Amino acid sequence: MTVHYIEDVEFGSDLPAFIPDTSLAKGAQFAKLIGWDGPRFNDHEGARKEGLPGAMIPGVMSQGFLVAMIHHWAPSARIINIDTVFRAPVMADESHTISGVVTDIDPDAGTVEIDLTVANTKQETRVFGTATIGLKAGAD
Amino acid sequence: MILDLHTHSIKSDDGRAKVENYCQWIRARELPIDGIVLTEHRQFDFESDYSALAKANDLVILKASEVETEYGHVLVYGVTEALTQAFDFASINNVLEDVIQAANDHGAIAVPCHPGRPKVGMFAHTEALGMPQGVQIVEVYNGGSRDDEDQIALDGAAAQGYLGIGGSDSHIVSHVGRCATQFQDDIATMDDLVAALKAGNFEAITLKTR
Structure with a gap:
């Protein structure tokens, strides 16, 4: 289900879960494009030699996933702010799910706040944060 | 009575939840707390008064602190002006x-x-620093735990004879109530909470599977 207007949004409603492509290949491709090429993003063994548990997905790529998730749900939303707290690395080649829920609505300001959580298959939170989005009123 | 003994609001540097939204969420999702x-990080929030919000939502809202030590983070319940000077x-x-x-x-x-x-976490430091004196209770269920962190806490508490509490450690609204503590008695004030903790009349519970 997608929403287009702020009147469509209810407090506590869940955004459709989003499963991002966290493959090593995608992460490495993204890292190279933004100039972060290196073993921590493109080589599990090389990342382990750097003291990491394996190759990671770049943090800005995770933020991009959050934006993509929001736009899958609300294609016309204006993302005003995304604020993330990285609790643990999002590991490449491990499956993750992004969930989002509406936790505040300000009809006067035309804004909606969303809690966002990136969790692995063990339901461990790797990244959490909040987003503030702008949505038009239906009468506009 | 079930209380989530470990939450953070926007008063904490990494907290993103407004207290009114915690209340709204607990009621909207019918959480069993x-x-x-x-428990704001490295401070006690003297200025905020949540009594009206608590009454409007028929919830208990109390204030404590999370401070930092050489053994890791520590929740402090029953903070007074004098204690913040100690x-x-x-x-x-x-x-x-x-x-x-x-x-x-x-x-x-x-x-x-x-x-x-x-x-x-405390048990990450006990091998190097020894077992600290005076600990009676540790948090055995934490909503933000990963891997085997809760199991290490449970095993360590059992080995040392510590009692255990639970708290979500929520920093965003939707993470509240993932873990909590069940008390035998009603808790209305911080004095009630401290007394119940000192009396040992409680049990840690996890609600992560909901």
Whole structure:
């Protein structure tokens, strides 16, 4: 289900879960494009030699996933702010799910706040944060 | 009565939840908790008054602190103005035994939280620093735990004879109530909470599967 207007949004409603492509290949491709090429993003063994548990997905790529998730749900939303707290690395080649829920609505300001959580298959939170989005009123 | 004993609001530097939204969420999702304790990082929030919000939502909202020591993070329940003068709440280099002693001297109680967590959990430091004196309770269920952190906490608590509490460690609205503590008695005030903790009339519970 997608929403287009702020009147469509209810407090506590869940955004459709989003499963991002966290493959090593995608992460490495993204890292190279933004100039972060290196073993921590493109080589599990090389990342382990750097003291990491394996190759990671770049943090800005995770933020991009959050934006993509929001736009899958609300294609016309204006993302005003995304604020993330990285609790643990999002590991490449491990499956993750992004969930989002509406936790505040300000009809006067035309804004909606969303809690966002990136969790692995063990339901461990790797990244959490909040987003503030702008949505038009239906009468506009 | 079930309380989430470990939550953070926007008063904490990494907290993103407004207290009114916690209340709204608990009621909208019909969470099986009766209230929350706000444990803001490295401070005690003297200025906020949540009594009207608590009454409007029929929830208990209490205030405590999460301070930092050489053994990791510690929840302090029963904070008073005098206790905040006894050690530096803002410091990241407090001495755990000093915090425990100061809490006891001021009618409060100190509880190491997420003790199974690397770096910021007590059991990560006991091999190097020894077992601290004076600990009676640790947080055995933490909503933000990963891997085997809760199991390390449970095993360590059992080995040392510590009692265990639970708290979500929520920093965003939707994470509240993931873990909590069930009390035999009603808790309406911080004095009630400290008394119940000191009496041992409680049990840690996890609600993560909901």
